[in-house]
Amino acid sequence: MSVASVFPRLEQLLPRVSKPIQYVGGELGAVVKPWESATVRWALMYPDAYEVGLPNQGVQILYEVLNERPDVLAERTYAVWPDLESLMREHGVPQFTVDAHRPVGAFDLFGVSFSTELGYTNLLTALDLAGIPLDSAERTDAHPIVVAGGHAAFNPEPIADFVDAAVLGDGEEAVLEITGIVRDWKAEGSPGGRDEVLLRLARTESVYVPRFYDVDYLPDGRIQRVVPNRPGVPFRVHKRTTTDLDQWPYPKKPLVPLAETVHERYAVEIFRGCTRGCRFCQAGMITRPVRERSIETVGQMVREGLKFSGFSEVGLLSLSSADHSEIGDICSGLAEQYEGTNVSLSLPSTRVDAFNVTLAQELSRNGRRTGLTFAPEGGSERIRRVINKMVSEEDLIRTVVTAYTNGWRQVKLYFMCGLPTETDADVLQIARLAHEVIRSGREASGSRDIRCTVSIGGFVPKPHTPFQWARMERPEVIDERLRQLKQAINGDRSLGRAIGYRYHDGEPSLIEGLLSRGDRRVGAVIRRVWEDGGRFDGWSEHFSYRRWVDAAAAVLPGYGVDLDWYTTREREQSEVLPWDHLDSGLDKDWLWQDWQDALGEYEQEDCRWTPCFDCGVCPSMDTEIQIGPTGRKLLPLTPVNSGLRVPV
Amino acid sequence: MVQRIRIRYAKRGPLRFTSHRDFARAFERAVRRAGVPIAYSQGFTPHPKISYASAAPTGTASEAEYLEIGVQTEVDPGDLVKALDAALSPGLDVLDAVVAGPGPGLADRIDASAWRIELPGVPTEAAAAAVAAFLATPEVPVERLTKQGRRSFDARGAVVRLTVGAGGTAGEAAGVPAPSEVTGVPCAILDLVVRQTNPAVRPDDVLSGLRVVADLEPPVPPRVTRLVQGTLTASGEIVDPLAADRDQVAIAER
Numbered sequence: 001m002s003v004a005s006v007f008p009r010l011e012q013l014l015p016r017v018s019k020p021i022q023y024v025g026g027e028l029g030a031v032v033k034p035w036e037s038a039t040v041r042w043a044l045m046y047p048d049a050y051e052v053g054l055p056n057q058g059v060q061i062l063y064e065v066l067n068e069r070p071d072v073l074a075e076r077t078y079a080v081w082p083d084l085e086s087l088m089r090e091h092g093v094p095q096f097t098v099d100a101h102r103p104v105g106a107f108d109l110f111g112v113s114f115s116t117e118l119g120y121t122n123l124l125t126a127l128d129l130a131g132i133p134l135d136s137a138e139r140t141d142a143h144p145i146v147v148a149g150g151h152a153a154f155n156p157e158p159i160a161d162f163v164d165a166a167v168l169g170d171g172e173e174a175v176l177e178i179t180g181i182v183r184d185w186k187a188e189g190s191p192g193g194r195d196e197v198l199l200r201l202a203r204t205e206s207v208y209v210p211r212f213y214d215v216d217y218l219p220d221g222r223i224q225r226v227v228p229n230r231p232g233v234p235f236r237v238h239k240r241t242t243t244d245l246d247q248w249p250y251p252k253k254p255l256v257p258l259a260e261t262v263h264e265r266y267a268v269e270i271f272r273g274c275t276r277g278c279r280f281c282q283a284g285m286i287t288r289p290v291r292e293r294s295i296e297t298v299g300q301m302v303r304e305g306l307k308f309s310g311f312s313e314v315g316l317l318s319l320s321s322a323d324h325s326e327i328g329d330i331c332s333g334l335a336e337q338y339e340g341t342n343v344s345l346s347l348p349s350t351r352v353d354a355f356n357v358t359l360a361q362e363l364s365r366n367g368r369r370t371g372l373t374f375a376p377e378g379g380s381e382r383i384r385r386v387i388n389k390m391v392s393e394e395d396l397i398r399t400v401v402t403a404y405t406n407g408w409r410q411v412k413l414y415f416m417c418g419l420p421t422e423t424d425a426d427v428l429q430i431a432r433l434a435h436e437v438i439r440s441g442r443e444a445s446g447s448r449d450i451r452c453t454v455s456i457g458g459f460v461p462k463p464h465t466p467f468q469w470a471r472m473e474r475p476e477v478i479d480e481r482l483r484q485l486k487q488a489i490n491g492d493r494s495l496g497r498a499i500g501y502r503y504h505d506g507e508p509s510l511i512e513g514l515l516s517r518g519d520r521r522v523g524a525v526i527r528r529v530w531e532d533g534g535r536f537d538g539w540s541e542h543f544s545y546r547r548w549v550d551a552a553a554a555v556l557p558g559y560g561v562d563l564d565w566y567t568t569r570e571r572e573q574s575e576v577l578p579w580d581h582l583d584s585g586l587d588k589d590w591l592w593q594d595w596q597d598a599l600g601e602y603e604q605e606d607c608r609w610t611p612c613f614d615c616g617v618c619p620s621m622d623t624e625i626q627i628g629p630t631g632r633k634l635l636p637l638t639p640v641n642s643g644l645r646v647p648v
Numbered sequence: 649m650v651q652r653i654r655i656r657y658a659k660r661g662p663l664r665f666t667s668h669r670d671f672a673r674a675f676e677r678a679v680r681r682a683g684v685p686i687a688y689s690q691g692f693t694p695h696p697k698i699s700y701a702s703a704a705p706t707g708t709a710s711e712a713e714y715l716e717i718g719v720q721t722e723v724d725p726g727d728l729v730k731a732l733d734a735a736l737s738p739g740l741d742v743l744d745a746v747v748a749g750p751g752p753g754l755a756d757r758i759d760a761s762a763w764r765i766e767l768p769g770v771p772t773e774a775a776a777a778a779v780a781a782f783l784a785t786p787e788v789p790v791e792r793l794t795k796q797g798r799r800s801f802d803a804r805g806a807v808v809r810l811t812v813g814a815g816g817t818a819g820e821a822a823g824v825p826a827p828s829e830v831t832g833v834p835c836a837i838l839d840l841v842v843r844q845t846n847p848a849v850r851p852d853d854v855l856s857g858l859r860v861v862a863d864l865e866p867p868v869p870p871r872v873t874r875l876v877q878g879t880l881t882a883s884g885e886i887v888d889p890l891a892a893d894r895d896q897v898a899i900a901e902r
C-alpha cells in the first residue's frame with residue numbers, strides 16, 4: 001500500500017506561517033524513494049526547529065547510511081513551530097517528513113536523536129501530531145516503533161513511557177542491525193506483533209526496551225532495583241561503539257538546505273571520543289575510547305564534501321579537535337590546498353595552549369582573525385583541579401597574550417558556575433583572571449584595542465560522569481554569584497570596559513538537571529508541562545521555568561519526592577541510580593573513585609599519553625584507542641576543473 | 649572580469665517558498681559546485697559578482713526571474729545553463745543565459761510583469777464579477793504591512809490588464825508548469841499584467857483589491873506564478889529583457 005503525500009494539504013497552510021521554506025525539503029543530498037521500493041522505512045527526527053536540526057551530524061549520517069541500502073528508506077522530520085502546529089491541528093495535517101511529505105505515523109520506525117534533554121517536550125508534540133499514542137503501552141502494531149538515540153539516550157528513563165526503545169552510543173551499525181531485525185520479522189508476517197519485535201530487539205543486549213524492565217522503589221523514594229520482567233532480556237544494556245572511522249566516512253553527501261540554518265558548513269568529525277577526563281563532561285565520558293579518522297580520510301572527505309555541497313566553510317569537529325595526533329599536518333595541509341580560494345576552515349577547539357593559537361593562525365590564512373575561544377571552565381586553580389581541567393593561570397595568560405600579539409583582537413573565555421565544591425571566591429577569581437588577561441594583553445600587544453568576553457554557563461550534573469552523585473547549587477545562589485562577578489569585573493573601570501560578560505540564569509539549568517538525572521517518575525512532569533503548552537524548551541523565549549516548577553509540584557509529591565530531591569540532593573555511593581542498568585562501559589567504582597579524587601582535588605591524566613587508568617570502557621566494550629600518527633600526508637589537490645567550455 | 653552574463657531562472661512547485669535570501673545563498677553555492685569562474689568584488693571581504701533584478705515574493709512561483717553575473721574567463725552560455733541548473737535543487741531551474749551586450753542594464757529593461765493567479769475553489773463567474781467591478785473602479789485603495797509599517801496605496805492604477813481565463817483545473821493552465829501539486833479542484837484563473845510602480849503593486853495587492861471591491865475571499869490561499877517580466881510595449885506586450893542581448897549576439901555572429 002502506498003502512502004499519499006500530505007503536501008497538497010500542507011501547502012495551503014504554508015503561506016500563513018513564518019519561514020515556510022523549512023517545511024518544504026528539496027535540499028541537495030535529500031533522497032526520495034518510492035514507498036514500495038523499501039521493506040523497512042525509518043522516519044528520523046531531530047526534535048528541534050529545522051534551522052538547528054538540519055545541520056545535525058548524527059541524523060545526516062544515519063539518513064545516508066540507511067538510504068544507501070536499496071531496500072531501506074529513511075526520511076527526516078523536525079519540530080514544527082507553534083504557528084504551524086496550531087494550523088496542522090485545525091486542518092488535520094499530521095506530522096510529516098520533509099523529504100516526500102509522508103505522514104510519520106506510516107513508517108516502521110521513528111528514530112529520534114536527542115543531543116539534549118530539552119527536546120523532550122518536542123517529542124511529545126511530534127508523537128501527538130503523528131497520531132501516535134504518547135504512551136508506548138497504548139501503541140498497536142499499526143504504529144511505528146519509537147527509538148531514541150543520541151547522548152541523552154544514555155539516561156532515557158524520563159521518557160521511558162514515551163519511547164519503545166533506546167540505543168546508547170554510536171548509531172551507524174545499530175540502525176542497520178535494527179533494520180535487519182525488523183526486516184526479518186516483517187518477512188515472517190510479523191509474528192507476535194509489536195511485543196515480539198521489541199523482544200527480539202531487547203535480546204541483542206544493545207537496544208534498551210524500557211517496558212521489559214520493572215523499577216522498584218524504596219519507601220524514601222530512592223530506587224531499590226531495576227530488573228528485567230521477561231526471560232532472555234539482559235540485566236544490562238550496552239552502548240554501541242563504531243570503530244575504524246575510516247570505514248564510515250559519513251556524511252559523504254551532506255544535506256545542503258535552502259533555508260538558513262545555524263551552520264552553513266561541511267563538518268567532518270576528525271575523531272570521536274575524548275579522554276581528557278573533564279569530570280563534568282558527559283560527552284567525554286560516554287564516547288570513549290578515542291578513535292581518530294586518518295589524515296587521508298579527512299582530506300578526502302573535505303575534498304568531496306565541498307565539491308558535492310558547494311559550501312565555502314569546513315568545520316573540523318570533535319570533542320577536542322586540537323588533540324588529533326596529526327592535527328598540525330591536517331591544518332597546514334588543508335590551509336595550503338585551499339589558500340587563495342574562498343574556502344574557510346574552522347577548528348572549534350577551545351584548548352588553552354599556544355599550540356591552539358598556532359593552529360588557528362594556520363587556518364585563518366584565508367580570512368580574518370575575528371575571535372578565538374578558550375575554555376578554562378573554572379575560575380580558580382583549585383576548582384580546575386576539581387573538574388580535572390589542567391590549566392595553570394600562567395598558561396592561560398600566556399596563551400591569550402600570544403593570541404593578542406598574533407593579531408587577534410577578541411578572545412572568548414568559557415566558564416561554568418555551580419560546580420561541585422564551588423564557593424563565591426572561586427567564581428570571583430574569574431574577574432581577576434579577566435583583568436589580568438586584558439592588562440597583560442595591552443602590555444604585550446601595545447594596543448588598547450583588545451577585548452575579551454567572559455561567557456558563563458550553568459553546571460548540570462550528568463549521568464555516567466563522576467559528578468553524577470553531585471548536588472546542584474540552587475538558582476538563587478548561582479544568580480547571586482553571577483551578580484557579584486559582574487560587579488567585580490566592572491570594579492576596575494578601565495579594564496572592565498574591555499570585558500564583555502555573558503551568562504545564563506540558574507533556573508533553566510535546574511530543569512535540565514531534573515531531566516538529565518531523572519527517573520521514570522519525571523515522565524509525568526514532562527507530560528504535564530507539555531499539556532500546559534511547553535514547547536521548544538531549548539529556546540529562552542519559549543522556556544518557562546514556572547511551568548516546570550508548577551508541574552513538578554503537582555506531580556512529584558504523589559511519589560514522595562520533589563524537584564529538589566532530583567537536583568540539589570547529593571547521592572550516596574550505595575544509591576541505585578536510574579541508569580545503572582545502562583552500560584556506558586565506565587566502571588561505577590572507577591567513577592566513584594574519580595568523584596572522590598575530585599573532592600580531594602586530585603587530577604587524572606589522559607590515557608592517550610599515559611598508561612591506561614582502568615576506567616573500564618575498553619575491556620568491557622572490547623574496544624581500543626585508535627590513534628595515529630600515521631605519518632602520511634594529505635594528497636595534493638587536483639586543480640578545480642570548471643567543466644565549462646570556453647567558446648573559441 | 650571579462651564577461652557579464654544575464655540569466656533567466658524559474659522558481660517552481662514547493663520551492664516557490666524559497667525567499668530571495670535563501671535563493672541567493674543557494675545560487676552562490678551552485679556557482680561553486682558548478683565551477684563557474686565567477687568574478688569577485690575588490691576589497692577586504694570580496695563578494696562574488698552577482699546582481700539580481702526584482703525578485704518574486706516568497707511563496708510566489710516564477711518562470712521569469714533574472715540575475716546577472718560577472719566571470720573571470722569567458723564561458724559558453726549554453727553550458728553555463730546546464731551546469732548551474734544541475735547544481736541547483738530541482739524546482740530552482742536555470743532556463744536561459746546570454747552574454748550581456750551594451751545598452752541599458754537589466755533593471756532598466758524591466759518595467760512590467762505578467763502573473764497568473766489560480767484561485768482554487770473560486771467559481772469562474774464569481775471571479776469574473778469581481779474583476780469587472782475592480783476594472784470599473786478608478787482607484788482601489790488597499791493596505792499592506794511594509795517595513796515602514798502599514799501603508800495604504802492604490803492597487804488599480806498599475807494594473808494594465810486583468811482577465812479571467814477559461815477556468816479549468818488547478819495546475820493545468822496554459823502549458824506552464826503547475827505552481828503546486830495538482831489537486832483537481834475546479835478553480836478560476838486570473839491573468840494579470842502590472843506596471844512597475846512605487847510602491848510596487850503585487851498580485852497580493854490586486855487580490856486585496858478584489859476583496860475590497862467585491863468581497864472576493866478565496867477559501868484557500870491562491871497560487872501565483874510570474875510568467876513574464878520585461879519591457880512593456882505600447883501594444884501591451886512584454887519584451888524579454890534578454891532579447892536585446894540575444895539579437896546583438898546574433899548580429900555579431902552573422
Ligand code: B12
Nearest residue numbers: 052056057058111113149150151167170171282283318319
Ligand atoms: C555541532 C554541535 C552543536 C551545534 C549543532 C547542533 C546540531 N544541530 O547538531 C550547535 C552550535 C547548534 C549546538 C548547540 C548545542 N549544543 Co552542541 N555540540 C555540537 C558538537 C560540537 C558536535 C555534535 C555532533 O555533530 N556530533 C557528531 C554526531 C555524529 O554525533 P551524534 O549526534 O551524537 O550522533 C551519533 C550517535 O549519538 C547516534 N545517534 C544520534 N541520534 C540517534 C538516533 C537514533 C535513533 C539512533 C539509533 C542513534 C542515534 O548515532 C550517531 C552516529 O554515531 C558536540 C560535541 C561533539 N563533538 O559531539 C556538541 C554537544 C553535542 N553540544 C552540547 C550542548 C550542551 C549543546 C547545547 C545544549 C548548548 C546550549 N547550552 O545551548 C545546544 C543545544 C542545541 C539543540 N537544541 O540541539 C553538548 C551535549 C552535552 C551532553 N550531552 O553532555 C556537546 C556534547 C558538547 C559538550 N561537550 O558539551 N551544538
Ligand code: SF4
Nearest residue numbers: 607612613615617618
Ligand atoms: S579503558 Fe583505559 S585506555 Fe580505554 S578509555 Fe578507559 S582509561 Fe583509556
